[in-house]
Amino acid sequence: MVNNSSQMRAKTMARPRTFDESTVLTAVAEAFWTQGYEATSTRDLVNRTGLNQPSLYNAFGDKRSLYRRALVHYLECSVRDRIRRLEALPNAGMAITGFFAEVLSRTLNDPFHRGCLLVNSALEANAEDMDLRQAVAEEFDAIRSFFEGRLQAFRLQSVDSVEIDVKQGAHHLLSVLLGIRVLARINPDPACVTDAIGIAIKSLGLPPLALAMFTENHCTESI
Known part of the structure; x- marks a missing residue:
C-alpha cells in the first residue's frame, strides 16, 4: 500500500511547470551577463526570475548547470x-x-x-x-x-x-x-x-x- 508521503511526492513530481522556460532563461542570462558568474548570487537569480531556489534548481540543476543552460539560450537568440x-x-x-x-x-x-x-x-x-x-x-x-x-x-x-x-x-x-x-x-x-x-x-x-x-x-x- 502506498503511504501518503509517497503519494505526495508523486504528485509533486508530476506537477507541470507553471513558468515559461524561455522567459526564465532570458532573466538568468541577463543576470549572469550583467554581473558575471561569480558575482551573481542565488538570491539574484531568484529575484530576477521570480522563482524560489528549489524550483529553479529542480528545473535546471545547480548554479553551474543553470549558467550553461542560460549561455546556450543566449547563443540561440x-x-x-x-x-x-x-x-x-x-x-x-x-x-x-x-x-x-x-x-x-x-x-x-x-x-x-x-x-x-x-x-x-x-x-x-x-x-x-x-x-x-x-x-x-x-x-x-x-x-x-x-x-x-x-x-x-x-x-x-x-x-x-x-x-x-x-x-x-x-x-x-x-x-x-x-x-x-x-x-x-x-x-x-x-x-x-x-x-x-x-x-x-x-x-x-x-x-x-x-x-x-x-x-x-x-x-x-x-x-
Missing part, C-alpha cells in the same frame, strides 16, 4: 540566430559586413557595457572548468567557420575580394571580433570600435559598414 540569418544572404561579403554591423550596433547601444556573454564566459572560465572551456571554444570555431565559408564564397562572387588564405582571413576576423567585444566592456569608444572593424573588412575587400542594412530578429528583446 544572438550569435547562432545571426549566423543563420546572414548565411542566407546572396551576397557573401555583405553577410560578414552585416555580422560586424550588428555587433557594432549592439556594442555601442548597450548602456551597461556588458560586452558579449560568450566572450565574458571565456574570460571567466577557470582551468578546471573544461566543459565550459570546450563549449566556448566550439562556439568560437562556429563563428570562425562562418567567416571562412563566407570569405570563400565572396572570393568566387566578387572581383573586389583580396587574394588571401581564407582560413587566415577568418582567424583575423575572429580575433578582431573578440578584441572589440573585450574592449567595449572597458572603453566602448565609437571611433575606436568602428575603426577596428572598418580596417579589418577593408583589408579583405569586403563591403564597407556604411552599406550594411540589417534587421535583427532575436527571439528575445533584450539578449
Whole structure:
C-alpha cells in the first residue's frame, strides 16, 4: 500500500511547470551577463526570475548547470540566430559586413557595457572548468567557420575580394571580433570600435559598414 508521503511526492513530481522556460532563461542570462558568474548570487537569480531556489534548481540543476543552460539560450537568440540569418544572404561579403554591423550596433547601444556573454564566459572560465572551456571554444570555431565559408564564397562572387588564405582571413576576423567585444566592456569608444572593424573588412575587400542594412530578429528583446 502506498503511504501518503509517497503519494505526495508523486504528485509533486508530476506537477507541470507553471513558468515559461524561455522567459526564465532570458532573466538568468541577463543576470549572469550583467554581473558575471561569480558575482551573481542565488538570491539574484531568484529575484530576477521570480522563482524560489528549489524550483529553479529542480528545473535546471545547480548554479553551474543553470549558467550553461542560460549561455546556450543566449547563443540561440544572438550569435547562432545571426549566423543563420546572414548565411542566407546572396551576397557573401555583405553577410560578414552585416555580422560586424550588428555587433557594432549592439556594442555601442548597450548602456551597461556588458560586452558579449560568450566572450565574458571565456574570460571567466577557470582551468578546471573544461566543459565550459570546450563549449566556448566550439562556439568560437562556429563563428570562425562562418567567416571562412563566407570569405570563400565572396572570393568566387566578387572581383573586389583580396587574394588571401581564407582560413587566415577568418582567424583575423575572429580575433578582431573578440578584441572589440573585450574592449567595449572597458572603453566602448565609437571611433575606436568602428575603426577596428572598418580596417579589418577593408583589408579583405569586403563591403564597407556604411552599406550594411540589417534587421535583427532575436527571439528575445533584450539578449
